[in-house]
Amino acid sequence: MxxxxxxxxxxxxxxxxxxxxxxxxxxxxxxxxxxxxxxLALLAASGQKGGQTADKKQAVQTLQDxxxxxxxLGLVAFGLVGYIVWRFTxxxxxxxxxxxxxxxxxxxxxxxxxxxxxGSLAWFAAQLAMDxxxxxxxxxQQTFTAKVLGWPGGEWIIMALGLAIIGGGIxxxxxxxxxxxxxxxxxxxxxxxxxxxxxxxxxxxYTARGIVMGIIGYFFLQAGQQSRAEAVGTTDxxxxxxxxxxxxxxxxxxxxxxxxxxxxxxxxxxxxxRV
Numbered sequence: 001m002x003x004x005x006x007x008x009x010x011x012x013x014x015x016x017x018x019x020x021x022x023x024x025x026x027x028x029x030x031x032x033x034x035x036x037x038x039x040l041a042l043l044a045a046s047g048q049k050g051g052q053t054a055d056k057k058q059a060v061q062t063l064q065d066x067x068x069x070x071x072x073l074g075l076v077a078f079g080l081v082g083y084i085v086w087r088f089t090x091x092x093x094x095x096x097x098x099x100x101x102x103x104x105x106x107x108x109x110x111x112x113x114x115x116x117x118x119g120s121l122a123w124f125a126a127q128l129a130m131d132x133x134x135x136x137x138x139x140x141q142q143t144f145t146a147k148v149l150g151w152p153g154g155e156w157i158i159m160a161l162g163l164a165i166i167g168g169g170i171x172x173x174x175x176x177x178x179x180x181x182x183x184x185x186x187x188x189x190x191x192x193x194x195x196x197x198x199x200x201x202x203x204x205x206y207t208a209r210g211i212v213m214g215i216i217g218y219f220f221l222q223a224g225q226q227s228r229a230e231a232v233g234t235t236d237x238x239x240x241x242x243x244x245x246x247x248x249x250x251x252x253x254x255x256x257x258x259x260x261x262x263x264x265x266x267x268x269x270x271x272x273x274r275v
Contacts, residue, residue, distance in 0.1 A: 019089050022082030024206030024268045029079025031058055031264030033121070034205075039240050045251035053239030053250075060125050064132070073129035078124035087115030145220070145231035155224045162220030169213030176206035190270055198266055205263045208256020212238045 034057035040052050054062070063072045090096060091112040098104035127134030148154045175181050183200045202209065215238040223231040233241075243250045 019085060021264050023086035024082075024145045026081075026083025026086050026263045026268075028268035029076045030083055030118070030234040031261040031268065032076060032079075033263030034051060034257050034264060036060070036062060036261075037207075037235065038254045038256070038261060041254035042251055042258070044239075045243065045247040045254060051232070053236050054241065055234040055236040056121050057124050058236065059123065061128065064128060070129050070132070073125050077122050077125035077129055080125060083118055084115040084122065087111045091115075093196050103185075140193050141234060142229045145232045149223075149227055149229060157224075159221055159224030162217045162222075165217030165220060166214050167217075168208040168218060172206045172210030172213060176203040176210070181206075188270060198263070201259045201266070202263045204256050205260025208253050209260050211253055212257070215241055 019102050029243050033056050037054055037056065039064065040054045040059060041061075052058070060073070060076060063069050063076065066072060091108040094100075094104070094108060096107070096111075098107045124134050126238050145158055148157050149156065181202065182199055185202065188195070190198060212235055216223070216233065216235070219231055219237065221234040223229055239250060239253075
């Protein structure tokens with residue numbers, strides 16, 4: 001047996017119950033974040049006091065104003081760390097049986113990337129929980145874009161990134177209406193009378209998320225074409241663009257993101273569902 005084979009044989013082939021428990025906390029935390037983002041945007045669309053368009057960090061920050069806000073923030077931070085651990089477990093252990101081919105490696109890298117995206121949010125929530133204050137770090141996307149634009153061919157890199165994000169958004173919508181998603185819900189072990197509700201909720205949620213991702217990808221395309229980092233926007237700016245199309249448009253997408261949040265909570269309750 002070679003040294004590499006010995007190392008591989010020592011790696012567990014399936015995640016432990018502890019890691020799976022962390023995953024459930026993670027999906028619950030992610031669900032709460034999306035529920036808050038959608039609720040704030042819905043309030044803004046309806047002109048209610050306290051309504052605002054918000055990105056993930058701004059949504060998490062609103063927990064401070066709730067009774068027991070510090071505790072809630074601590075739980076969200078812990079949950080997001082669990083989400084990160086689970087995504088890297090999926091990538092390294094290949095829990096979804098994606099394989100080692102080019103397509104499988106791409107999907108597994110996507111799992112790891114998904115975990116990395118929530119690293120700064122977990123740290124932000126933890127700082128708020130411990131100190132009551134935290135720096136959002138400004139617009140990290142604009143800082144990153146400005147740096148890349150300074151590279152040779154940086155404009156093309158940013159435009160390629162924009163196209164990749166748009167592609168990810170299209171995939172979210174495709175996933176919502178493909179037969180695979182429906183079959184997966186049917187095979188989840190959920191009671192029959194709940195499967196249709198979960199399926200429709202997931203459809204609406206994935207569609208709304210795909211729309212928002214598409215808009216963010218468009219911002220990156222514009223930044224690359226104009227060689228201007230300021231053109232990049234977050235979820236907050238995506239909501240503002242939707243609001244410019246009318247409050248009804250914003251409200252529909254906000255409700256969709258709330259549906260996605262609910263679907264994440266279902267995932268936390270029934271972790272057999274794949275995301």
